[in-house]
Amino acid sequence: MNPDRHARTMLPIPDRPSPGLTTYDAKDPETAYPPIEPLLPPEGAPNVLIVLLDDVGFGASSAFGGPCETPNAERLAAGGLKYNRFHTTALCAPTRQAMLTGRNHHSVGMGSITETATSAPGNSSLRPNTKAPLAMTLKLNGYSTAQFGKCHEVPVWQSSPMGPFDAWPSAGGGFETFYGFIGGENNQWEPALYDGTTPVEPPMTAEEGYHLTEDLADHAVSWIRTQKALMPDKPFFVYFAPGATHAPHHVPTERADKYKGKFADGWDVQREKTFARQQALGVIPADAQLTPRHDEIPAWDDMPAELKPVLERQMEVYAGFLEHTDFHVGRVLDAIEDLGVLENTLVYYIIGDNGASAEGTVNGAFNEMANFNGMAALETPEFMASKIDELGTPSSYNHYAVGWAWAMNSPLQWTKQVASHWGGTRNGTIVHWPKGIDEQGGLRTQFTHCIDVAPTILEAAGLPEPTTVNGVQQSPMEGTSMLYSFNEPDTPERHDLQYFEMFGNRGVYFKGWSAVTKHRTPWQMVGGVVPAFDDDVWELYDGSVDFSQARNLASEQPDRLHELQRLWLIEAVKYNVLPIDDRTAERLNPELAGRPTLIRGSSQVLYAGMGRLSESSVVSIKNKSFSVTAEIDVPEGGAEGVIIAQGGRFGGWSVFVSGGRVKFVYNVLGIQSFTTEAESQIPAGRHQVRMEFAYDGGGLAKGGDVTLYHDGEQVGAGRVGATQPLIFSADETTDVGYESGTAVSPDYTPQSSRFTGKIHWVKIDTGADDHEHLIDPEERLRVAMARQ
Secondary structure: OOOOHHHEEEEOOOOOOOOOOOOOOOOOOOOOOOOOOOOOOOOOOOEEEEOOOOOOOOOOOOHOOOOOHHHHHHHHHHOOOOOOOOOOOHHHHHHHHHHHHOOOOOOOOOOOOHOOOOOOOHHOOOOOOOOHHHHHHHHHOOEEEEEEEEEEOHHHHHOOOOOOOOOOOOOOOOOOEEEEEEEEOOOOOOOOEEEEEEEEOOOOOOOOOHHHHHHHHHHHHHHHHHEEEEEEEEEEEEEEEEOOOOOOOOOOOOHHHOOOOOOOHHOOOOOOOOHHHHHHOOOOOOOOOOOOOOOOOOOOHOOOOOHHHHHHHHHHHHHHHHHHHHHHHHHHHHHHHHHHHHHHHHEEEEOOOOOOOOOOOOEEEOHHHHOOOOOOOOOOOOHHHHHHHOOOOOOOOOOOOOOHHHHHHHOOOOOOOOOOOOHHHEEEEEEEEOOOOOOOOEEEEOEEEEEHHHHHHHHHOOOOOOEEEEEEEEEOOOOOOOOOHHHOOOOOOOOOEEEEEOOOOOEEEEHHHHHOOOOOOOOOOOOOOOOOHOOOOOOEEEEOOOOOOOOOOOOOOOOHHHHHHHHHHHHHHOOOOOOOOOOOOHHHHHHHHHHOOOOOOOOOEEOOOOEEEHHHHHHOOOOOOEEEEEEEEEEOOOEEEEEEEEEEEEEEEEEEEOOEEEEEEEOOOEEEEEEOOOOOOOOOOOEEEEEEEEEEOOOOOOOEEEEEEEEOOOEEEEEEEOOOOOOOOOOOOOEEEEOOOOOOOOOHHHHHOOOOOOEEEEEOOOOOOOOOOOOOOHHHHHHHHHHH
8 A cells, every 4th residue: 555545635645754863964974865756646547638528418429329520539439438328417517516526516516507606505606615626636646737628617706807716727626727718608719718817818810710629729738748748757637628519609611511411301300310320339228219309399390491591500510510629629639649648548538518508499599698688589580591601600609409409419308407307417428548448449338427537536546535625624525436337347336326406407316217307498598487396297217228218107106206206305405406496597696696796886997907807797787777987088189999898799888989989889699789979079188988878677678878978068879779688798708998809899899999098997887776677586587478
């Protein structure tokens, strides 16, 4: 046994100098000290690479019988193992936090995504310090650690440039290097990037050939090469988590064009094609059944004929996006192989952090933010048809239709967010480790879960779970190591009990059986009617003979169903699942959700140069009257550029100067734009410019009147016909004196947006007595339902 193994349960490993002779003179021949040695894990500990893709269903990748070509996943599987019963949580941030800690997602406060966090312990988005992440454990045991890509685990009120950074990857997360983005999704062409905790701009523009996945792979390859060049004796832990294939589905056009015509038969037929390939590959049992389409998912034949070309293109773009992603994963694998260390690198290639996403509505979306605001009706079939050639390009923020998400989860029921059924939680996974796995091209069928990854890696590295980390006693990991299954294909599964829950969709797995209930439909972001929890209808499935949950046995075995229902409740109490929270859009409002806010009160003062401020870092101006006042210096010859902008091309507002005149533009989802322009130029010298927006009231997303002022004198007036009620963007920010990302207005570009005068301060004021944003939740639902 390694002599310091016991010490490794206490991290950092305590320094324990050996007593011995201390001489007076360093030149004394008796002077001797043991050599200073770098901290290393136990001998033979493997390098570790986790690749986690985003929003990929079980039936999407060609490695698991899908239509999207993933040759690198296939070659990795040919040299390793496929797991066809690996499970996630049905949503991205919960899966990531669970995987990175080895604990259930409610145990680490991530019952849903950070943007819908509440004050309840299971939904707070705060990871307890009693549950240290895997990267921290590995770093404190001598691993080099790096993350590239998506981090969706930072509480929204901690996502500003001021932190605190405890939940950021390169601080409390345990990664020595981080290059990627904070949040649920990002524009693949023009992302908001961080190097550590420092905002950075992409190295080139989309027009110059930039794409986020390629950039992430470039950084990962460079880091791996550098690590092995400088620290060849230290193993690495690399977490490669591209934003792909989460919406927006952004990919070079030639990649999408490769799939032209391949989806003309529609999603019903695609399910059948995929099912046949899955059976031929053996990734599903021969007796598995293809589950039928639910009534809430429209049939392909029932879709409008004029919309079908758009629907086909949506899937072509997605398929190209997944193939493009797999290509760049292959570049990371190639770099490891070229260095001669692939043999002792434990690779997890997890093809999706949940099932395929059905958040794009039944028609798909040109701008997915429309649905998140309850305004999907703006994207009419005629509008979608006019945008068909832009899907996947920098001018789009697109998502595919519900039917395609369902097809990508073949042969399973339902989709992302539906934690009850395997379509939301079962993701094809590949494990490759030549030094530790004897079989090549094998299939493993034991039930496994994302919380099993961390304990597997620790066991493979010969490391114990720590009992204390940074002085805090740790709770045990809740996952089960998968190492037993690597070379024992027929060994009974050891992870035989697992609960599931997301927005009220819930289920439990126990020794082959699953009891599940779907509570709400994922593409109904706002509005819709959901039943009382006690009125939910539960289903029962025998997984030992029913891979896809196709045969509901609830009426035949009611006693077994009741046992499992009680077991779900016991597990829910144990892991902080209660109270069940099925609210969605309402939880975007921190006052309704009960989570902290960075900004309090009704006004905020910002200063020149401040930027990359998330929506949670700025006072909300939605569904209310507000004003923007700025004190500026205008040079002789006039000023140009942005004073303040929030959002970007796909939704937001901006106060800027163009042609010497102040302008206010409100951009609704990139579909409608309303501009008010001053009648005169701003004179040279110091001045105050002011924009006032008088909200019409009477509900959400209403319009209002705009008035512009110079030094208190009215210089312009206009009208905004509609506003965005809930969210401007998932990735665009607020900037003062310039605009990062994409531009709210076509009157300028981010490159030309920098203000040429001087900004002393900018104040946003919503009025201390204005409480229109505190609309009753029932009124919110009523308005949203009426709009749809």
